[in-house]
Amino acid sequence: MSEEPVVRLTAWARGRVQGVGFRWWTRSRALELGLAGWARNTADGRVEVVAEGGREPCERLLAALRSGRTPGAVEAVVEQWGVAKGGLAGFVER
Template structure:
């Protein structure tokens, strides 16, 4: 199975509401590695690596409306996995 990297920038009311913790929990349930971190402009950057289907499912969950806070939009970029992450962490 080919590993992929999903990088997603989530905008809305996503800082200070448990969004990174929630994202970490979903990513671990899906067997993904990577991180979620706040950015200076108020977004959360999510980088997840693993199989294509679990990464696509995480993206679906990020857009799904059942997240903490409020998601106004998600922009994603797909690339090859780099394989440098161990576990999934909040940064």
């Protein structure tokens, strides 16, 4: 059985997501799922999340971002999938 390929999820969360603990919460969920990457505030008020790992854990993180159980109030999450670039260690708030 082959190892699951590593993917890169980039997601942008829109709503009341800055200044409410959203990046910390996202970091905690990502670490629980064994993902590497980061979450950062953007100038337009969104939070950008980049996570690398197996497809299933990344899908679980995306589902968590859309769950309605995050800090603040997420109005929408847009995602983009790609090939992992590597070079990430742990999951950090930027």
